[in-house]
Each structure stands twice: as C-alpha cells, then as structure tokens.
Amino acid sequence: MQLLEALNYMGPNRRFDCTAIEMLLQFDSSELEVLRNHVGTLCEPLRKTLEVAGVELPDGFLAVPADTDAARALGGIFCQTCIALQRWAGHEVAQWQVLPGSGESQQRFIYQHEERSTAEKAGDTVMLLLVQQLPGLVWTSRTGIIDTDAAAMLRQFETLARPLAMPRDTLDIIAAARSLDVPCVRLERDPYQPLPGPQRIRANSLLMLGHSRHRQVVDGTICVTRSHQLLPLLHDRNSRLGTLQSMGLGNPVVSENGPIRSALLAAQKLVCIDGSEAFGDPRVSAHLEQIAQQFPCGLLLVTYVEERGERPVNVQDLDFAPRLDSLPLPGNEIRKRAAEAFIQWIFPAGTESRIPSIVVTGTNGKSTTTTMVDHIMRHHGLVTGVAYSSGVKINGVTTETGDLAGLMGHYRVFESPEPQVAILETARGGVAQRGFAFDWCDTAVCLNVDDDHIGLLGIDTVEQMAELKCSIVARARNTAVLNADDRHCRDMIKKIEARNVCLVSTQQDVQALRDQFPGIHHFCVTEHISNEDWLVFYQRQDRVPLVQTANIPATSRGRLTHNVINAAHAAAAALETGVPARQVASALRSFKLDADTLLGRWNELEGLPFKVIFDYAHNEHGMRHLVTALDQFEIGGTRRVAFAYTGDRGDETTRAAMRALKPGFDKFLVTEFEDLRGRNRHEMRDIVRAALIAVGVEGEDIEEFNSEDEAVKSGLHASRPGDLLVVLGGKLSMRRIWQQLCDYRDQFQDLI
Structure with a gap:
C-alpha cells in the first residue's frame, strides 16, 4: 500500500462539519488480489483482539455490505476501527467515509478526529493490526510504532491518547x-x-x-x-x-x-x-x-x-x-x-458573538474582489479584517504577509480584537487541505470556476472543482453572490440554502435573468444608460444605478472587463451586507488598483517611453482576460511578455494557457520559477516552449532564460518607445520583480 496523500482537516470541511483525517491509498494488483481473497476474514479476529484489550465496541461494529469492493471494504473496516480506538481513549468522534480515488486501485479513507496526533496514531495502529492478517500487504509506520504485538500497540496508543482527550x-x-x-x-x-x-x-x-x-x-x-x-x-x-x-x-x-x-x-x-x-x-x-x-x-x-x-x-x-x-x-x-x-x-440575549463575514472564492479575481470589498467597507466607516493571498490586513494595515487566503489567515482575522467585518478570500488549496475557519458566513461570492489546479488534492475534473467552490458558497446564510455568466456558478443555485441569491452578469440583461431564474430577485448587471455603461443593482422591483464602469479607476475607463466583473461582484456583496448604494458607488469611484493596493493585478509602471504592465495572470482563464484587455489599448510597437509557468500543471493545461496567451504578443521571453513544483531544472521551461510552438508561435520569437530576473532585464533592454512589455510575476518572486522594474525606471529617469 502506498500513501499518496494525507490531509488534516482542522475545521468544518468538504467532507464533514467536523475535524477529520483523509488518506489517499493506492493498491497494486497483487494487493488487490490479496484483499479480494482475505478481506472477508478480517472482522472476527480484529474484534477479538480489540475486546481482549478492553476496547468497547458499538453495536453494528465492522458492518460492511457483502457486495462492497475489496479495497473499499478494507476502508470501512479501517475507519470504523479508528473511530472505536479514539472513543475508547475518551475522544468523542463518530463520522467516517470511504470514497473512490482515481480507479479501482485508489481509495480515500476519511475518519473524524478530535486531536490530530491521536488520530494519526490510531490510523497507524489499526493499519498494522490489519496487515498482520493480510499476507502480502505492507505498511510502514508513520508515527514510530516499533512493537508489532497487538496488545502492546493498543497499550501504547491508549497511553498517548487518553491524556489528550477533551474534558x-x-x-x-x-x-x-x-x-x-x-x-x-x-x-x-x-x-x-x-x-x-x-x-x-x-x-x-x-x-x-x-x-x-x-x-x-x-x-x-x-x-x-x-x-x-x-x-x-x-x-x-x-x-x-x-x-x-x-x-x-x-x-x-x-x-x-x-x-x-x-x-x-x-x-x-x-x-x-x-x-x-x-x-x-x-x-x-x-x-x-x-x-x-x-x-x-x-x-x-x-x-x-x-x-x-x-x-x-x-x-x-x-x-x-x-x-x-x-x-x-x-x-x-x-x-x-x-x-x-x-x-x-x-453572551446574554441580544449580545453579538460574531462579526459580519464576506467570503470570496473563484478561480480568478479573488484577491482583487476581496480588496475592492475591503475598500468599500472602510469607505463606509467600518474597521475591516482581511485575509487574502498577500497576507492579513487590519483596517488597511498589513499585519502579516504570505498567502493567507485560507483557514490560517481567517483565524488571524477572528483573533484580532479590532475588526467589525471580516473579508475572507478563500482559495481552493486551503479548503481542500485544511477546511474552514468558520461554520457559516453572511455573504459568499463565487466569481468563476475554471480548470486550473485540476489533478490535485482529489479534484480531477472541473465539475469536482465546482463542487469544492460550492461547498464554500453553500455556507452563506444571508446571500450567495454568483456569476450568472459562468455555467458552473449557475449550477450552484440549486444547492444554495441562503436567504437570497444575487446573480451578477455583464453579458445578460435583468429580464433575461428573471426569465431564466424566476425564484431569484437580486441582480447586479451592466446597462447602457445615456451612452455609458453602468453597474445597476436590482432588489425585486427596486432598480438602483450605481456607477459608470468608466468611472471605476480599476477598470481603466471600462477597458479592463475582468475588473468590471470583479467590481460588480464586490458591489453586490457590499450591498447585500447592508452598505448603502451611495457609499458603494463612491467607494468604487475612488478605488485604484496600483502596486500599493494590490501587487500583480494590472499594475502599470509609469515613467518609461514604453508601456510596462505587471500582472499575475497564471492560468488559461487569467491569460485570456489579459489578452482581451490588451486589445482595448493601442500598441504601435512590439508586444513582449516575460513569464514562467507553474510546474505542477499538466501538458494539456499548459498548451491551453499558451493558446490563450499567443494572440496578445509578438515575442515570448520564457523562464521558470524558483519553486520547480517537482520538475527538473529547465523541464517546465522546455515544456512551455514546446507548447508555444504547438499553438503556432515561431521558434525565433521565443527566447529562453535561466531566471525571472534575466527575462525581465532582457525585456526592458529590448523595448523601444511605443512597445509593450508585460511581466507575469510568480507569487514568491512578485515583490522582487516589481522592485526590479521600479529600479530600472528610476535609473532611466536619472539619465534623462
């Protein structure tokens, strides 16, 4: 048996509303044959071993349907025994589940825990008890168990686990x-x-x-x-x-x-x-x-x-x-x-124990939308707590840096005594690995669902990714704000139990949405009013024009359509949380998306004779939006892009991203990130080059570099007046690369 993945859910999660361990196990063909021949004989000797040790077993213990797949049956026996051992040691647990992995050879064993090390020790102990009766199966202890005597292993587990039980x-x-x-x-x-x-x-x-x-x-x-x-x-x-x-x-x-x-x-x-x-x-x-x-x-x-x-x-x-x-x-x-x-x-009757919470998820646009909501709330006079991909901010002041768009960052906000409202970016990875820091939120936003990060953490299809995103939005009690132009977001509607659903669209008018979704009464759409595009909010029959999209600085006079979409979702979230429309409009008119506000989100570097844009587009969806936005600008010279691509993406995903990037540029300066994500040195750079050629880029238009710094330096030196240089920064190197761009600009200005 090979343990491919071990997840520790520290809070409510996509599986249960309690803490849990999830293990992805892979069995080879010989092990599957052993299970088919022997798994049915496991229960009785295991029951006797546990009873001799004094482990109290519940009614129906080790009940496994006769027609269950052999590896799945092993999972049922394993999880039930893990639960029984923890309960014996005074830990109040009950829930377990076995889910299929990719094909018959993989299974996910999931069981509740009250304390992580106890659960891991229980899993180790149970697996060693099982393999003793299954010739041909091997398990290497992850928690240092040396003694293979059943009674000794159980005593060792009890000695560890009982002092860790909650009173x-x-x-x-x-x-x-x-x-x-x-x-x-x-x-x-x-x-x-x-x-x-x-x-x-x-x-x-x-x-x-x-x-x-x-x-x-x-x-x-x-x-x-x-x-x-x-x-x-x-x-x-x-x-x-x-x-x-x-x-x-x-x-x-x-x-x-x-x-x-x-x-x-x-x-x-x-x-x-x-x-x-x-x-x-x-x-x-x-x-x-x-x-x-x-x-x-x-x-x-x-x-x-x-x-x-x-x-x-x-x-x-x-x-x-x-x-x-x-x-x-x-x-x-x-x-x-x-x-x-x-x-x-x-907390006497009438006393609050929570602050309003707004959760933002999606494949792209999360950090921008989170930052917009933060700006609106502070403009409204509230003290905010924000956790997002760049860190934690309390009322606009950064208190911690790093990717905190998940449980760890959310706890930081809830620990802080200042915030009156929490704005929580919630990324796929944090939810898939650790779960939630909240049981429910007031308002949840899902911007989009795309095929980024497929093949990781038990998410093998876009539909499974949508399920994960839906598990976030489904925790909204007041309002779920969904992108009506994204089919995966639309499909979430039937699973939402919030009081309200607010649909956001920049492609459909309000009547079309009402006809399609007769049970929904809240909408935020774009409308053409007096020769200008406006964001307009509907609540039943009330119609409230909010702001011209061209007057939102983050949209570059309406040309950045992806930021029009983000602004519409941010406005809807704020309105649904009780901010007056006048305050929302005023805040959006004053929101500037520069490097100080949010680094890597269409930051334009002023002061050079050519145009420089620094962005974080890192997948097909983001690159498609980037190229669409560039089409709105007149660029007379050569268009260059300096970039790397993440190493944990598959070949087809890489080709799709390069296909989206190709129409926007003449020259491609390809490098690789410092974090290779399991790849060999230069491997991902070569894959990107091959992908670019496969989608029609000429080899002579591709240059390869050993580092991001070298690629950016080359792009800066090659650019001439009227040219465009787009630099796509990685999360770990973003601040360093932006500083490199600023230093070049400063040196250039010193020379003129």
Whole structure:
C-alpha cells in the first residue's frame, strides 16, 4: 500500500462539519488480489483482539455490505476501527467515509478526529493490526510504532491518547456554543498548539468563543477574559475564605464531636443553573445571590457544611472553575444545562458573538474582489479584517504577509480584537487541505470556476472543482453572490440554502435573468444608460444605478472587463451586507488598483517611453482576460511578455494557457520559477516552449532564460518607445520583480 496523500482537516470541511483525517491509498494488483481473497476474514479476529484489550465496541461494529469492493471494504473496516480506538481513549468522534480515488486501485479513507496526533496514531495502529492478517500487504509506520504485538500497540496508543482527550465539561461547552450559534475555536488543537504551564486551569480545554471584538477565552469552566480578577483567588483558599467572612457568610465549621471525615461526608455541593436551584438545601439560596454578585463568574461551585439543628449553614469554599464532570451529578442533563447557562452568561440575549463575514472564492479575481470589498467597507466607516493571498490586513494595515487566503489567515482575522467585518478570500488549496475557519458566513461570492489546479488534492475534473467552490458558497446564510455568466456558478443555485441569491452578469440583461431564474430577485448587471455603461443593482422591483464602469479607476475607463466583473461582484456583496448604494458607488469611484493596493493585478509602471504592465495572470482563464484587455489599448510597437509557468500543471493545461496567451504578443521571453513544483531544472521551461510552438508561435520569437530576473532585464533592454512589455510575476518572486522594474525606471529617469 502506498500513501499518496494525507490531509488534516482542522475545521468544518468538504467532507464533514467536523475535524477529520483523509488518506489517499493506492493498491497494486497483487494487493488487490490479496484483499479480494482475505478481506472477508478480517472482522472476527480484529474484534477479538480489540475486546481482549478492553476496547468497547458499538453495536453494528465492522458492518460492511457483502457486495462492497475489496479495497473499499478494507476502508470501512479501517475507519470504523479508528473511530472505536479514539472513543475508547475518551475522544468523542463518530463520522467516517470511504470514497473512490482515481480507479479501482485508489481509495480515500476519511475518519473524524478530535486531536490530530491521536488520530494519526490510531490510523497507524489499526493499519498494522490489519496487515498482520493480510499476507502480502505492507505498511510502514508513520508515527514510530516499533512493537508489532497487538496488545502492546493498543497499550501504547491508549497511553498517548487518553491524556489528550477533551474534558467532558469542555465538550458540553462546545455543544452549547453550537446550539446557541456562538462560534467556538479550540485553542489547543490544530492550527494552534497546546499551552501548558501553571497558569492553566485544565489541559485540553482552552476555547475562543466569538469573533474578533466579541471574542472571549475560556479555560476549563472559567471565562478568563471576563473573570480575570478571580484568577488569583483560584489557588488561594485563604483569600477566598477571607472574602466570604467579610461578606458575613462565616467560616467553615467542622464539628468537634466527630471526626473530620464524617463532617466532610456530610458536606453537600450545590449547583445553580441560570439562577434556579438544581438540588441542595434551599436555606442557602439567599447566600447564592450575594456570592454571585460578589464574584463575576459564569459557573460557581459552593461547598458548605451544615451542623445538626437550626444553626445556619457555613460556606466552606468556592470554586470559580468547577470540574462538573467530576461531581456525582444525577445524569448529564444538569451538566448540559450548566454549559448552556455559562454560554448565555458570556453572551446574554441580544449580545453579538460574531462579526459580519464576506467570503470570496473563484478561480480568478479573488484577491482583487476581496480588496475592492475591503475598500468599500472602510469607505463606509467600518474597521475591516482581511485575509487574502498577500497576507492579513487590519483596517488597511498589513499585519502579516504570505498567502493567507485560507483557514490560517481567517483565524488571524477572528483573533484580532479590532475588526467589525471580516473579508475572507478563500482559495481552493486551503479548503481542500485544511477546511474552514468558520461554520457559516453572511455573504459568499463565487466569481468563476475554471480548470486550473485540476489533478490535485482529489479534484480531477472541473465539475469536482465546482463542487469544492460550492461547498464554500453553500455556507452563506444571508446571500450567495454568483456569476450568472459562468455555467458552473449557475449550477450552484440549486444547492444554495441562503436567504437570497444575487446573480451578477455583464453579458445578460435583468429580464433575461428573471426569465431564466424566476425564484431569484437580486441582480447586479451592466446597462447602457445615456451612452455609458453602468453597474445597476436590482432588489425585486427596486432598480438602483450605481456607477459608470468608466468611472471605476480599476477598470481603466471600462477597458479592463475582468475588473468590471470583479467590481460588480464586490458591489453586490457590499450591498447585500447592508452598505448603502451611495457609499458603494463612491467607494468604487475612488478605488485604484496600483502596486500599493494590490501587487500583480494590472499594475502599470509609469515613467518609461514604453508601456510596462505587471500582472499575475497564471492560468488559461487569467491569460485570456489579459489578452482581451490588451486589445482595448493601442500598441504601435512590439508586444513582449516575460513569464514562467507553474510546474505542477499538466501538458494539456499548459498548451491551453499558451493558446490563450499567443494572440496578445509578438515575442515570448520564457523562464521558470524558483519553486520547480517537482520538475527538473529547465523541464517546465522546455515544456512551455514546446507548447508555444504547438499553438503556432515561431521558434525565433521565443527566447529562453535561466531566471525571472534575466527575462525581465532582457525585456526592458529590448523595448523601444511605443512597445509593450508585460511581466507575469510568480507569487514568491512578485515583490522582487516589481522592485526590479521600479529600479530600472528610476535609473532611466536619472539619465534623462
């Protein structure tokens, strides 16, 4: 068996609404034959091995339909056993799935986890147990298992896994937050790291509840951000008792007539939920309100001692972070009610726990549209948090650089206390590998779906890519904004459960859209008004002309049609999130797409006698838009393009991109990126040259270079007045290449 791919979903994802491990396994023909002959004999000995070790097995365990494909049957046995082992160690998991890979020889084994290393150890242990009974199958441990004795492996797993299980109280708080629609992030699970130390209340229990300015941190059963003044008292019983005495509640009393043990056995513990008594002596109820007013905490355990007779009870101690799962409570209901009351104390009725969130996805245009939405929201006066392919920005200020158009960047925004609205670019790779940082969003935008990145991460067709993009848009609760001119986006409509769908089109008029989609009432289209093209927004019968497309600087007087499309989607997203139309129009009229705003998105370099454009077009779709845009400009001289192409693209994908690029240029300066993406040195450069020739470019019009810097330098030196040089930068080298262009411009100006 060969492990081709291992994915760790750190949040809700395309498979489940929970964290999970996904493994892509490939079997050769001999292994498939072994499975056909022996997989049916696996279940009974495996069951006995687990039962001897004390693993509790659920009803229906290892139920596999008789007609199941052999490799798929192995997947069912594997996943069910991984779930059983984790549950045995105290991890609350249940979901699993087996999906086909590419052909009979590949299968995807997917199973829920609560903590990653536990799940990986479970997978390793189960696979080693299975191959012991399957002659001809080999598995190499990924987690360092050396001992092959079944009992020893299971003991080793239990030793690792039990200390990593979440407390029952924490699971109840997570469940309560989910039922009350409060966002919850587990701060000791991926992508975060455990936080040990004496300041901690309870291991594996650290949570962030709420987003950004509403966020609160919980450790155990205490909200450390709301009850921080109580933290010093947690380990100082004398101070607690001193405070109680100052309140007139007395000191703990132990009868001198009996042993201390008898007095402690007579002590009672009282739990109050939402101000109502759960059980205990009603005579202490009057004390509880007084104690609760003195100590601001969401859960409080009061221990008191009662002597015989009518003498008042005496409070013995207080616990501001009680371990309810260690108390002899009758059933689970009280603990669950306590968790809900705790969440309601942190976020009382009418209190917000979320900030509005706008999610942007698509094959091309994501970063531009995200940046446009950010500009609109800040123009409207809101503090924004943006995660996109260039980093994270808080209210326009970059706080982190790098490609953060996914879960990691989204968490950065939700961690920040400033934002009033989150604008989250959401790229294919992050979702496919890690999942989501949110359970739902207010507004989601899908700009387009094209065949870029096909053949990676279980996405082998454009239709599967559309499914992945749809899994993002389907999380919108208020509005899904979809490109009506893209058939894959149109196909998403039937899967959307948001309150509204807003269709965007620059090719169809509103009546055509209404006729085609009678159930949809929100549209953003382009219309010709008084000899000018306008963006016009429709909400049922209301018609609102927004702005002339030529007056949006990012469209270069309407000539950059791809940015007209991006602006229309950004306007729709902002309008659907509550920004007034006047503010949207004003913001778009002031939005300039330069290198300071968004590097690599049609940045024009001024100050040279020839035209220089720096762009990030990196696939067929982007290159087609680039060439279409260039046709709107008068270029009298030679058109050159300096570029490289990504190494993980297939030959046909490369040819399609070169076919899109060919009509726009006379000369092609071909190089390769520093990151070869698994290719050999110069391999991708040679493939690009062959692709250009295959689509009709003459060999004499192609020059090859060893680096991006050399190709750009050659293009600059060769260009003459009236020429055009387009430089297509890679993500990793973008800033360096732009600086190279600026330095050349500065040197040129020093000479004149």
